[in-house]
Amino acid sequence: MSDASQDTMRDLVPGYALGALSPEETRAFEAALAASPELAAELAEYREVMGLLAHEAAGTPGPALRARLMERVRTAASPRFVSPPGAPMPPRRSITPTLVGLGLAASILMAAGLYFKTKELELRLASADSASAALSERLAGREATLDAILAPGVQLTTLTATGDQPPVVQVFWDRRQQKAVLHTFRLPPAPSGRVYQLWLMRKGATPIASRVFNTETDGHLLAENIQVPAGEPIVGFAISVEPAGGSPQPTTTPILFANAASE
Amino acid sequence: MQLLRDATDTRVMTSFPLPRAPATDTELLRRTAQGDEAALGTLYDKYAGALYGVAYRIAGERADAEEIVLDAFAQAWREAGRFQGERGSVIAWLTMICRSRALDLVRARGRRGRLVASAHAQEPEKSPAMGSGPDADTLDPEQLERNAVVRIALGELSAPQRQAVDLAYYQGLSHSEIAERLGEPLGTIKTRLRLGMQKLRDALRPYYSGQGL
Numbered sequence: 001m002s003d004a005s006q007d008t009m010r011d012l013v014p015g016y017a018l019g020a021l022s023p024e025e026t027r028a029f030e031a032a033l034a035a036s037p038e039l040a041a042e043l044a045e046y047r048e049v050m051g052l053l054a055h056e057a058a059g060t061p062g063p064a065l066r067a068r069l070m071e072r073v074r075t076a077a078s079p080r081f082v083s084p085p086g087a088p089m090p091p092r093r094s095i096t097p098t099l100v101g102l103g104l105a106a107s108i109l110m111a112a113g114l115y116f117k118t119k120e121l122e123l124r125l126a127s128a129d130s131a132s133a134a135l136s137e138r139l140a141g142r143e144a145t146l147d148a149i150l151a152p153g154v155q156l157t158t159l160t161a162t163g164d165q166p167p168v169v170q171v172f173w174d175r176r177q178q179k180a181v182l183h184t185f186r187l188p189p190a191p192s193g194r195v196y197q198l199w200l201m202r203k204g205a206t207p208i209a210s211r212v213f214n215t216e217t218d219g220h221l222l223a224e225n226i227q228v229p230a231g232e233p234i235v236g237f238a239i240s241v242e243p244a245g246g247s248p249q250p251t252t253t254p255i256l257f258a259n260a261a262s263e
Numbered sequence: 264m265q266l267l268r269d270a271t272d273t274r275v276m277t278s279f280p281l282p283r284a285p286a287t288d289t290e291l292l293r294r295t296a297q298g299d300e301a302a303l304g305t306l307y308d309k310y311a312g313a314l315y316g317v318a319y320r321i322a323g324e325r326a327d328a329e330e331i332v333l334d335a336f337a338q339a340w341r342e343a344g345r346f347q348g349e350r351g352s353v354i355a356w357l358t359m360i361c362r363s364r365a366l367d368l369v370r371a372r373g374r375r376g377r378l379v380a381s382a383h384a385q386e387p388e389k390s391p392a393m394g395s396g397p398d399a400d401t402l403d404p405e406q407l408e409r410n411a412v413v414r415i416a417l418g419e420l421s422a423p424q425r426q427a428v429d430l431a432y433y434q435g436l437s438h439s440e441i442a443e444r445l446g447e448p449l450g451t452i453k454t455r456l457r458l459g460m461q462k463l464r465d466a467l468r469p470y471y472s473g474q475g476l
């Protein structure tokens with residue numbers, strides 16, 4: 001790995017430890033990690049930091065929890081035995097060296113094997129359940145977005161500029177629900193310390209400050225549940241660049257503007 | 264157990280080093296791997312409070328937090344033999360298990376949106392993941408000292424750095440999710456989180472170095 005590449009990967013270590021990287025970054029980092037003891041050592045350091053951070057939040061669980069844990073491990077029999085290197089396992093029980101004893105031991109081993117196999121499957125199932133639930137949640141979110149966009153009476157206003165590859169912002173306005181969905185593409189992230197802000201333009205009045213947002217590096221963003229107050233004479237939408245946190249009124253000239261279709 | 268801090272020096276100092284017993288923890292886990300319930304109980308007594316705190320801040324409910332801690336220690340019981348001491352300390356391993364379980368639970372139950380909305384609506388200093396300190400009546404002196412050291416280290420972060428670390432650590436948000444949530448450029452968030460974590464690493468290194476690293 002080149003020095004520059006190594007530096008790039010080192011920058012990803014804290015994010016990887018926290019699980020904050022994108023899937024692409026995660027794949028790249030894990031590939032580099034497999035071949036770099038230095039990255040592994042650095043990752044171990046950040047995991048220690050995360051372990052220490054747990055003490056910041058320390059609390060006191062209920063007094064019955066310890067007994068529940070002990071009860072659970074008693075009923076779950078022994079843990080999975082994996083000997084640490086160089087650490088001989090002590091004998092756990094004596095087995096009478098008779099045929100009956102051997103048969104009994106074999107049965108115990110088989111039962112233990114089945115037990116651990118069951119627990120392993122349970123763990124895998126729990127993990128799959130969790131992944132499935134997360135996926136279902138995302139799908140439900142996408143469906144809700146589609147419903148919001150495709151609902152009867154939703155008006156689409158497209159804000160764009162001139163040029164070969166202009167940024168495009170679409171506003172899907174549901175007057176009945178008094179809500180809007182904002183979708184951007186080819187809109188580069190705002191400069192450092194700045195954000196984009198959506199404005200609801202009113203006829204003969206100052207604009208209403210709306211959603212503050214920023215885009216991904218690929219220029220995309222999907223923002224939902226934008227409130228559009230009823231009874232206001234909304235005639236269009238505008239986007240301006242504002243200081244972080246947004247502004248009550250535009251402080252810069254809007255970069256994109258479009259009139260909304262009349263009702 | 265007095266913590267000392269030189270006003271002209273941003274480094275954290277303590278009147279004596281935090282208890283470092285890597286051999287003890289590793290030994291306890293080795294005995295746990297061999298089916299020693301008492302060893303697991305000792306680890307529980309030592310670290311259940313810390314894990315419970317993390318779980319509670321992630322899940323937001325006491326009952327959930329207790330189940331998460333229970334599951335985390337039960338997993339440690341099952342998988343103690345897989346622990347590799349050369350890769351880190353026992354508390355780092357336990358924290359990873361507990362945090363992962365807590366985040367999985369919150370994601371699976373779709374509670375994440377509520378937590379994020381809650382954090383977004385509040386000032387960084389008041390976010391739910393930065394609540395009040397531990398109850399001095401219920402934590403032992405060692406726990407209180409560890410808590411103080413970590414709080415001082417966190418206090419060295421700028422408010423935006425701390426907020427970013429908090430959103431990633433306690434809510435499991437990715438860089439892009441944090442950027443979207445805070446309305447900041449993605450690159451700014453990446454830098455902020457990285458610098459915040461580096462600062463914590465530098466401040467806390469005296470307390471984990473020698474623990475198997």
